[in-house]
Amino acid sequence: MNATTITVPQADPGAGYRAHKEEIDAAALRALGSGWYILGKEGEAFEKEYAAWQGQKRAVGCANGTDALALTLRGMGIGPGCTVVTVSHTAVATVAAIEMTGATPLLVDIDPDTFTMDADELVAVLEDPPPGLPPIRAIIPVHLYGQACDLDPMLAACKAHGVMLIEDCSQAHGATLTGRKVGTMGDAACFSLYPTKNLGALGDGGVLTTDDEALADRIGAIRQYGWKERYISDGVGVNSRLDEIQAAILRVKLNYLDAGNARRQAIAAAYDEALAGTRYAAPIRREGSGHVFHQYVLRVPERAALMARLRAEGVATAIHYPSPVHLQPAYRGRTALGPAGCAETARAAAEVMSLPMFPELTDAQVGHVCTVLRGL
Numbered sequence: 540m541n542a543t544t545i546t547v548p549q550a551d552p553g554a555g556y557r558a559h560k561e562e563i564d565a566a567a568l569r570a571l572g573s574g575w576y577i578l579g580k581e582g583e584a585f586e587k588e589y590a591a592w593q594g595q596k597r598a599v600g601c602a603n604g605t606d607a608l609a610l611t612l613r614g615m616g617i618g619p620g621c622t623v624v625t626v627s628h629t630a631v632a633t634v635a636a637i638e639m640t641g642a643t644p645l646l647v648d649i650d651p652d653t654f655t656m657d658a659d660e661l662v663a664v665l666e667d668p669p670p671g672l673p674p675i676r677a678i679i680p681v682h683l684y685g686q687a688c689d690l691d692p693m694l695a696a697c698k699a700h701g702v703m704l705i706e707d708c709s710q711a712h713g714a715t716l717t718g719r720k721v722g723t724m725g726d727a728a729c730f731s732l733y734p735t736k737n738l739g740a741l742g743d744g745g746v747l748t749t750d751d752e753a754l755a756d757r758i759g760a761i762r763q764y765g766w767k768e769r770y771i772s773d774g775v776g777v778n779s780r781l782d783e784i785q786a787a788i789l790r791v792k793l794n795y796l797d798a799g800n801a802r803r804q805a806i807a808a809a810y811d812e813a814l815a816g817t818r819y820a821a822p823i824r825r826e827g828s829g830h831v832f833h834q835y836v837l838r839v840p841e842r843a844a845l846m847a848r849l850r851a852e853g854v855a856t857a858i859h860y861p862s863p864v865h866l867q868p869a870y871r872g873r874t875a876l877g878p879a880g881c882a883e884t885a886r887a888a889a890e891v892m893s894l895p896m897f898p899e900l901t902d903a904q905v906g907h908v909c910t911v912l913r914g915l
């Protein structure tokens with residue numbers, strides 16, 4: 540390594556701000572000057588614009604992606620006495636959201652090629668639920684790393700068993716499956732707007748979308764104390780609102796989301812090419828899937844050594860995620876697992892490694908990563 544070596548961060552949310560600083564500053568100042576800071580014109584406009592971009596009738600903004608999931612479950616009447624199926628290879632938020640409602644999480648394994656929910660095990664669990672659990676009322680497949688799950692068999696099984704399907708799209712804004720946008724196929728879709736996500740606020744934020752207008756209305760009430768009209772709680776609610784400054788910023792960033800996803804795909808293609816002659820396989824794409832590369836993830840058995848080697852060459856990496864949810868201290872020994880026992884999940888957690896990935900990576904930075912990869 541010499542003085543001119545480029546240092547490439549794995550993620551850089553500040554770069555997303557600097558790339559559109561003037562527009563973002565103007566939007567934030569507009570919100571500040573408006574004198575209205577919570578659930579106002581910016582939030583309403585963002586919801587309309589996001590619903591239109593997503594191709595759904597309604598979008599409801601809220602405080603973060605975890606809340607988007609919990610609010611959606613609550614809006615569907617899911618809580619204590621219900622089981623909700625998801626995966627253990629995900630942000631802990633997916634499981635935390637289920638527990639926030641009082642429902643019981645049941646965790647199934649992943650498909651080792653795409654790291655997303657194993658559709659066969661999901662179907663088996665719906666047909667023959669593990670004993671001792673409350674009835675399964677919903678499933679939350681996660682479109683992990685920017686790639687769609689094998690959603691069609693899951694949708695068919697949910698329909699057959701009268702189970703709700705909530706897509707966790709927190710890593711997959713804009714991803715597609717055989718031409719359909721993720722988040723348009725289930726009963727509702729939840730998106731984190733955390734700064735590093737494909738659509739990121741400059742603070743916390745979340746949004747959910749649905750074509751079910753009654754559900755959107757119920758969730759809109761739950762996010763603000765259960766109010767249908769001001770100061771009168773019609774039902775029991777919480778406080779989980781998206782503020783006006785973040786909404787104004789998100790309206791700017793939404794305009795660049797498709798271009799940002801295209802840039803991520805171009806970076807991924809460059810990494811693919813650089814890896815072609817090495818013993819490391821590029822991420823496997825599901826047939827028909829439009830992957831938006833929230834993360835570019837390799838499977839590396841000797842992970843620690845490779846991460847150190849890349850770091851020495853100025854390339855930062857990260858692990859998403861180092862421990863399955865069911866093996867983390869808070870969940871160990873008390874979380875129900877599907878019949879596969881999440882064996883592939885445990886293997887993935889030990890092997891996954893994420894290369895630098897965000898749209899503002901410069902060509903020089905991408906070129907540097909590629910040079911280093913070619914030398915492996």
Ligand SMILES: *Cc1c(COP(=O)(O)O)cnc(C)c1O
Pocket residue numbers: 603604605606629630632633681707709710731732733744745
């Ligand atoms: C980021 C993320 C969440 C949680 O979002 P927050 O905004 O941090 O609450 C949920 N699910 C997945 C898959 C995520 O990546």
